[in-house]
Amino acid sequence: MPILLERLRETPADAVAVQTAASARTYGELVRAIESAPSRAGVPREHVSGDPWGAIVALAAAEAGGGPVFFVHRDWPGAWRDYCARGAGSAAAGERLYVVASSGTLGCPKLISVTRGNWASFLDAIAGFYRWRPGTRVAAAFEDCFDPFFAFAYLALSQGATLFPLDERARIDPAGFCAANRIEIWGSVPSLAARAWKRKSVRTLPDLRLSVFTGERLTADFARGWARLAPKSRIENLYGPAETTVWLTRHVYDPENDVDSVPIGAPLPGCHLRVEAGELVARGPQVAEGYLTPDGLRAFDGIYRTGDLVADEGGRYRFLGRADSQVKIAGHRVELEAIEDLLRETTGEPCAAFVRGDSGEDRVAVAFPTAVDAIRAFAACRDRLPPVFRPREFWRISPWPASPTGKIDRGALARAIDEGRAERIDDGG
Numbered sequence: 001m002p003i004l005l006e007r008l009r010e011t012p013a014d015a016v017a018v019q020t021a022a023s024a025r026t027y028g029e030l031v032r033a034i035e036s037a038p039s040r041a042g043v044p045r046e047h048v049s050g051d052p053w054g055a056i057v058a059l060a061a062a063e064a065g066g067g068p069v070f071f072v073h074r075d076w077p078g079a080w081r082d083y084c085a086r087g088a089g090s091a092a093a094g095e096r097l098y099v100v101a102s103s104g105t106l107g108c109p110k111l112i113s114v115t116r117g118n119w120a121s122f123l124d125a126i127a128g129f130y131r132w133r134p135g136t137r138v139a140a141a142f143e144d145c146f147d148p149f150f151a152f153a154y155l156a157l158s159q160g161a162t163l164f165p166l167d168e169r170a171r172i173d174p175a176g177f178c179a180a181n182r183i184e185i186w187g188s189v190p191s192l193a194a195r196a197w198k199r200k201s202v203r204t205l206p207d208l209r210l211s212v213f214t215g216e217r218l219t220a221d222f223a224r225g226w227a228r229l230a231p232k233s234r235i236e237n238l239y240g241p242a243e244t245t246v247w248l249t250r251h252v253y254d255p256e257n258d259v260d261s262v263p264i265g266a267p268l269p270g271c272h273l274r275v276e277a278g279e280l281v282a283r284g285p286q287v288a289e290g291y292l293t294p295d296g297l298r299a300f301d302g303i304y305r306t307g308d309l310v311a312d313e314g315g316r317y318r319f320l321g322r323a324d325s326q327v328k329i330a331g332h333r334v335e336l337e338a339i340e341d342l343l344r345e346t347t348g349e350p351c352a353a354f355v356r357g358d359s360g361e362d363r364v365a366v367a368f369p370t371a372v373d374a375i376r377a378f379a380a381c382r383d384r385l386p387p388v389f390r391p392r393e394f395w396r397i398s399p400w401p402a403s404p405t406g407k408i409d410r411g412a413l414a415r416a417i418d419e420g421r422a423e424r425i426d427d428g429g
Contacts, residue, residue: 007158039066052165055144068096071145086294111292121285122245125268134160141188176201189215189331214238215331239264245286346380352408365393369400394425
């Protein structure tokens with residue numbers, strides 16, 4: 001597919017490209033911003049989240065021949081930002097287009113290096129699925145350092161549509177945001193969209209004709225609820241780790257057959273998947289270059305083991321769970337082991353992290369077998385972990401639900417709290 005800048009030049013300059021509550025910026029403005037962007041081939045450029053317009057300009061400038069973009073989250077702790085800065089200069093840029101970060105188990109992020117070839121293969125894979133007319137109103141309710149935002153921005157802007165990035169209204173009241181802006185295409189993680197049930201600001205969304213969910217498990221209960229809210233909308237479940245360039249599989253929700261769960265679907269064209277010992281393994285041109293570290297590049301060599309356990313149902317895949325302790329909160333990968341390692345180091349006590357809450361308000365909690373200094377523990381988490389990693393609750397649970405081999409039953413921890421068999425540890429705040 002042509003690079004984004006070429007497509008933008010084909011759209012009338014006065015058409016609205018990006019619409020926010022504060023401004024409506026045109027295609028002409030976007031072309032000029034990209035052409036004047038401070039981007040030089042081979043020289044990395046950092047983009048800090050919270051500026052969707054800037055993210056689009058940076059990625060488009062890199063795609064047009066500039067240096068790679070390192071996308072970082074504005075709320076990352078200093079150690080994560082420092083790790084990213086050191087990783088940025090550790091290996092020659094080559095064909096690198098952008099770098100995004102996911103959680104790591106060693107107290108630092110995984111820096112995923114995506115090349116121009118990876119990006120081009122991804123765009124080719126999705127080219128036939130999404131045909132939108134000029135002026136279509138598209139909501140990309142993702143943070144602008146999250147790779148589905150890049151995909152939505154390209155799909156919308158390469159076809160002359162108007163992009164509505166995530167803002168506070170969309171975050172708090174997604175249905176009200178859609179109704180007020182007459183949104184036709186919606187994309188988000190399911191947990192953000194689930195806030196529509198709590199707000200109940202509108203009964204239906206008659207303008208919505210496509211709803212794309214990604215980044216978390218899409219449950220059948222959620223899909224049924226969204227179908228009632230947006231009766232004219234097709235609902236799609238898209239799956240893929242950032243290490244495989246946005247999405248690998250696609251499934252269109254079928255209310256008659258997807259009664260108990262919603263599959264992650266069939267591979268996109270050009271994506272090569274197989275199941276090995278229950279784990280989904282990806283091969284091919286969408287598999288990213290590898291992980292950047294301060295010591296250089298850890299190459300994937302065209303193969304990526306996702307860590308996701310799936311069932312192969314005749315070429316269509318159904319997600320069953322994880323092979324490790326990784327969980328998803330608000331679309332972010334959270335490594336529970338990283339939280340546990342930090343708190344064991346801080347308190348000197350064994351502990352177990354787990355997730356509590358409903359689909360819209362999931363949060364990390366940590367249990368200990370004895371009382372600990374919660375003020376010190378919370379401070380360590382605040383200083384060294386990104387916000388989504390930080391535990392919101394500490395609990396003392398006795399007896400400690402460990403097997404003879406020391407393995408913790410995380411489900412038993414949540415049940416102990418729900419059944420009143422745990423003591424909340426106060427942080428003094």
